[in-house]
Amino acid sequence: MRLRVAGVIVLLYAQPVSRIVRxxxxxxIRDGDTVLLRLGESPSPIPEPVADLLEHIAHRDNMNTATNPASRWLFPGRRAGQPFRPDHLSALLNEIGIPAVAARGAAIRQQLLDMPAAVVADVLGYHHKTATRLRNETGGTWSRYAPGDHGRSPAGWTPRGTGDS
Known part of the structure; x- marks a missing residue:
């Protein structure tokens, strides 16, 4: 189950294995029926079939040893207070057919084709420059997207037709 959860996080959220183990x-985060995963500024929703996989939390490996009874890691390691080793998790993912590095690269590029780089960076926890560089390499078309709150007007600006003529 641990490998399924880690593989889904790589494939859906383009996360490196070194970040997944942390x-x-x-x-x-459980909010009613919704399950969210905090990767960046704001938590990302987890689709329903995948949210069921996160029941893995209740049955995590390496929890019944004397060194890990209260571990807070989603992927606890064998050593006390340490998460699972990223190199070992990556090797296990490769064994089941998920080449972690290639899958992560493909996943982030697909996200950048579907969404603006600024949104992808905030939600997935990437640096804005990295997301923009990858978007340019991918050929994304969101180059004129202005991030921020578009629901409010800039200070001192009034819409046409509302001022005195």
């Missing part, structure tokens, strides 16, 4: 129980 996720804690606090990064999985």
């Amino acid at each position: 996720l804690t129980l606090d990064d999985v």
Whole structure:
């Protein structure tokens, strides 16, 4: 189950294995029927079939040893207080057919074709320059997207037709 959860996070959220092993129980947020995963500024929703996989949390490996009974890591390691080793998780993912590095690269590029780089960077926890560079390499078309709150007017600006003539 641990490999399924890690593989889904690589494939859907373009996360490196080194970041996946550092996720804690606090990064999985349950809000009613919705399950969110905190990867960047704002938590990302987890689609329903995948949210069921996160039941893995209740049955995590390496929890019944004397060194890990209260571990907060989503992927606890064998050593006390340490997460699962990223190199070992990457090798296990490769064994089941998920080449972690290639899959992550493909996933982030697909996200950048579907959404603006600024949004992808904020939601997935990437640096804005990295997301923009990858978008340019991918050929994304969101080059004129202005991030920010578009629901409010700039200071001192009034829409046409509302001022005195």
